[in-house]
Amino acid sequence: MCGIAGWVDFERDLKDKKQLLTKIGETLNHRGPDESGIFLSTHAAFVHKRLVVIDPQGGKQPMTRVKDNAEYTIVYNGELYNTPELRHELESTGYAFTSRSDTEVLLASYIQWGTRCVEKLNGIFAFAIWDEGKKLLFAARDRLGVKPFFYTVKGSSFLFGSEIKALLAHPFVEPEVDATGLAEVFAMGPSRTPGLGVFKDIYELKPGYWLIYDKKGLRQRQYWQLQSKPHTDDVETTAQKIRWLLKDTVKRQLVSDVPVCTLLSGGLDSSAITAIAQNWFKDSDMGNIHTYSVDYVDNDLYFKANEFQPNSDKHWIKVMSNYLHTCHHNVVIDTDQLVESLKAAVVARDVPGMADIDSSLYLFCKEIKKESTVALSGECADEVFGGYPWFRNPDIIKLNTFPWIRKVRERSELLSPDVLKAIRPEEYVQMRYQEALKEVPHMEGESSHEHRMKELLYLNMTRFMAMLLDRKDRMSMATGLEIRVPYADHRIVEYAWNIPWDIKTCDNIEKGILRRALKGLLPDEVLYRKKSPYPKTHHPAYLKAVEQKVKQIIEDPGSPILPLLNLNRIKELIKTHAIEYSPAWFSQLMGSAQLFAYMYQVNTWLEEYHVKIAL
Numbered sequence: 001m002c003g004i005a006g007w008v009d010f011e012r013d014l015k016d017k018k019q020l021l022t023k024i025g026e027t028l029n030h031r032g033p034d035e036s037g038i039f040l041s042t043h044a045a046f047v048h049k050r051l052v053v054i055d056p057q058g059g060k061q062p063m064t065r066v067k068d069n070a071e072y073t074i075v076y077n078g079e080l081y082n083t084p085e086l087r088h089e090l091e092s093t094g095y096a097f098t099s100r101s102d103t104e105v106l107l108a109s110y111i112q113w114g115t116r117c118v119e120k121l122n123g124i125f126a127f128a129i130w131d132e133g134k135k136l137l138f139a140a141r142d143r144l145g146v147k148p149f150f151y152t153v154k155g156s157s158f159l160f161g162s163e164i165k166a167l168l169a170h171p172f173v174e175p176e177v178d179a180t181g182l183a184e185v186f187a188m189g190p191s192r193t194p195g196l197g198v199f200k201d202i203y204e205l206k207p208g209y210w211l212i213y214d215k216k217g218l219r220q221r222q223y224w225q226l227q228s229k230p231h232t233d234d235v236e237t238t239a240q241k242i243r244w245l246l247k248d249t250v251k252r253q254l255v256s257d258v259p260v261c262t263l264l265s266g267g268l269d270s271s272a273i274t275a276i277a278q279n280w281f282k283d284s285d286m287g288n289i290h291t292y293s294v295d296y297v298d299n300d301l302y303f304k305a306n307e308f309q310p311n312s313d314k315h316w317i318k319v320m321s322n323y324l325h326t327c328h329h330n331v332v333i334d335t336d337q338l339v340e341s342l343k344a345a346v347v348a349r350d351v352p353g354m355a356d357i358d359s360s361l362y363l364f365c366k367e368i369k370k371e372s373t374v375a376l377s378g379e380c381a382d383e384v385f386g387g388y389p390w391f392r393n394p395d396i397i398k399l400n401t402f403p404w405i406r407k408v409r410e411r412s413e414l415l416s417p418d419v420l421k422a423i424r425p426e427e428y429v430q431m432r433y434q435e436a437l438k439e440v441p442h443m444e445g446e447s448s449h450e451h452r453m454k455e456l457l458y459l460n461m462t463r464f465m466a467m468l469l470d471r472k473d474r475m476s477m478a479t480g481l482e483i484r485v486p487y488a489d490h491r492i493v494e495y496a497w498n499i500p501w502d503i504k505t506c507d508n509i510e511k512g513i514l515r516r517a518l519k520g521l522l523p524d525e526v527l528y529r530k531k532s533p534y535p536k537t538h539h540p541a542y543l544k545a546v547e548q549k550v551k552q553i554i555e556d557p558g559s560p561i562l563p564l565l566n567l568n569r570i571k572e573l574i575k576t577h578a579i580e581y582s583p584a585w586f587s588q589l590m591g592s593a594q595l596f597a598y599m600y601q602v603n604t605w606l607e608e609y610h611v612k613i614a615l
Contacts, residue, residue: 002061003028003049003477004075005161006128007170008137010215012156014045020170021047027165030348031077031477037062039073044130044137046075051480053079053374054257058099065104067111070133074107077162078125078147079484081252086120110138118210118223122252122490126205128160136214143224143490144380144461145194145207146469152202158213163474164197164350168609176200176612179422182564185602186415187408187425190354190586191467193432198351200614207466224490226458228443231498235506235516238499242492242517249489250276250376258373263483264291264328266316267532268515268522269378269387273486275521277376278324290372291326293317294364296537297334303538313535316526323523331367333360335541339549346601347608348478354471355546355597357536357589361475369481379472380487383465384496385511386457386504387531389588397452401433404464407585414573414599419564422615436463453501461493464587533588546596547574553603560606561599564613570599 005024007014021038025047029036032049039046039062048061064073080086080102087097090108097104102123109117110129115138124146128139139160141149151160154172167173177185181198192198195206205211208224233241250273254260262274274291281289293313303312321328341359346352348362368375382388390396390403401408412425440458442451469485476483486492496504499513506512515527551574553559554567573581578592585595605611 002051002075002077003031003162003166004046004077004126004128005166006044006046006075006130006137006159008044008130008158008213009156010043010135013042015040015042017045021045024161024166024169025049027169028162030480031162033480035060039064039075039130041073041130041132043135044073044132046073046128046130048075051373051477051482052258053482054255055099055101056257059101059103061103063101063103063107065107065111070131072107072111072132073130074103074110074127076103076106076125076127078123078127078142079253079482080106080121080123080125081249081255081489082120082122115210115212115221115223124484124488126162134214136212138210138212139205140210140223141205141207143208144469144488144493145466146473146485146488148470148473149205150197150202151205151211152197153218154201158218162477164199164202165347167202168199168350173202174200174612175609176614178614182419182613182615183423183425183428185352186411186419186564187423187428188405188432189352190590190598191402191405191463192351192470193435194462194466199611207462226441226461226494226497228441228454229498230443231500231503235503235513238503238513239516239519241495242514243521245489245492245495246272246486246517247276249486249492251280253376253484253486254280256374259290259371260374260376261290261292261368261372262326262376263368263378264293264317264320264326265313265378265532265534266293266318266320266526267313267378267529268511268518268527269381269487271316271320271378271522271526272514272518273376273378274320274326275324275518278326288325288327291321291328292331292364292368292375293328294331294333294360294535296338296360296535296539297332298539299535299537302540313532316529319523320526323526329367329371331364333363333537335537335539335545337363338537338542339545342546342597342601343604343608344478345475346604349471349474350609352598352601352605353474354467354587355590355594355601356542357534357587357594358471358475360536361471361534362478365476365479365481365483369479372481374482374484375476376484376486377472378487379468379483379485380465381511381514382531383457383460383468384487384493385514386453386460386501387511388460389531391453391456392510397456401429402436402459402463403456404587405429407581410580411585413569414566416564416566418615433459450501457497536589536594543577543593543596546593546600547577549600550574550596553600559603560611561603564602565599 034052035050126147126149345358582591
């Protein structure tokens with residue numbers, strides 16, 4: 001995994017821009033702490049920050065190769081999991097490789113197949129290739145958006161980067177936010193509308209898209225999307241196919257020249273990945289795999305079950321670690337660390353995020369990085385197989401909005417009249433919701449229930465999952481840790497998409513088909529454990545600390561967030577501890593404490609990034 005950035009301009013000579021490219025690259029040091037490189041040509045300039053995972057010597061970037069007197073240069077962030085197959089196919093065409101790296105395989109794929117190369121890739125990636133012969137930039141992002149790619153066009157300049165901070169390091173780019181950006185923060189946030197970068201004129205290349213920038217300008221094309229078609233496999237065949245796909249995916253994602261571990265919560269999804277990984281380790285005589293879990297100081301004293309978090313993970317982690325004989329590490333975070341890291345989490349994400357849900361992952365990854373460079377996570381299974389509580393609640397299923405964006409009207413009360421007038425939160429959310437519904441690929445003859453469940457699955461995969469993948473990438477890469485997500489393999493996603501809802505929920509349980517697929521791999525008590533999300537702190541000291549942060553903000557006349565808020569309402573919330581926002585105003589995890597933490601993060605963001613508001 002790495003950090004990439006670049007600049008293409010047909011009206012400037014970029015050969016003398018090394019100093020500026022170096023400055024831009026420094027903003028991405030955390031993503032690639034092992035090596036750095038710069039490529040300069042007349043109309044294209046790249047910078048690369050490398051985290052070494054495969055082929056330390058042969059994978060250096062930017063990488064340039066020449067074929068038929070044409071020169072091609074790549075910067076690439078990601079991992080290809082079908083490198084051996086692609087390499088073999090390319091060698092059969094006469095290509096001679098000089099390294100073991102997937103970077104060279106990817107570059108050779110473009111040289112051989114052009115823009116169609118992306119259709120052959122199995123992996124997580126964001127890359128850019130400068131085609132010197134054609135004088136064009138070709139860039140692409142993986143199908144599910146695991147790896148980030150942001151860009152902007154300023155006059156004749158096209159700028160791109162793994163993170164927004166790389167763009168903001170260029171003198172042409174201002175940290176400005178208009179009404180749309182504020183609506184993303186205060187109405188959609190901490191999720192984002194695909195394609196938007198919150199900052200004015202900064203965009204995100206959507207998952208499953210590629211772009212070309214040349215003298216004709218910018219054009220984009222979608223190369224992958226979900227397709228609805230009849231599912232002809234019976235329940236048992238479906239379960240066996242899922243089992244095979246998951247095993248194959250995990251084994252591919254364990255390939256690395258550096259230490260690999262798994263994240264283990266004791267839930268179905270992470271336990272399955274850990275079990276497959278441990279079996280592979282044993283078969284390869286590699287000993288026992290290292291596993292990691294996260295918890296909080298005194299959480300066992302203050303944990304309170306609710307509809308979204310029915311139980312804590314502690315007991316189940318021990319069950320799975322003992323069952324598989326893993327080398328387990330439990331990372332315990334204290335309240336002070338959690339509060340202090342809210343700022344680091346904003347800087348890692350470049351926009352306000354999931355408050356302590358982000359900062360805890362940042363701290364968690366920081367500890368893992370001390371021993372491992374690559375980790376496998378159970379993220380994405382709930383979106384792909386329909387595991388969240390809102391898939392089973394009839395009232396929520398009927399709601400005409402995103403099921404995780406709750407209490408938009410109540411959140412609107414926190415905003416100043418000027419902001420409310422400019423962004424119209426409820427209208428904005430509904431507009432984005434209707435946009436999303438129009439994208440859903442339906443099939444003739446669907447029942448009304450199947451129709452609606454497909455909508456919910458699509459919304460979850462393209463909006464909610466995108467937010468979690470963004471969080472996972474940004475918090476892990478801020479610490480130089482690469483996290484892989486087997487359930488986001490496009491083969492699993494494509495197959496699961498067309499499994500009818502009654503098969504997905506076979507045996508009358510959420511993710512029933514996945515549980516069937518994993519029979520015999522996990523102990524029954526874990527196999528049928530009720531879903532519990534990523535753990536958060538329940539310590540009252542945390543609520544008190546973030547309330548105090550917000551109190552200090554509203555008492556400081558220089559706080560940049562003040563003109564955006566209804567201060568009287570904020571003061572009322574402090575008095576009542578915002579209990580009306582519990583157990584969750586967003587997702588499953590963000591309640592009253594996270595509301596205060598989110599406001600603190602917004603203020604921190606406005607301050608740290610010197611954001612200009614343009615309403």
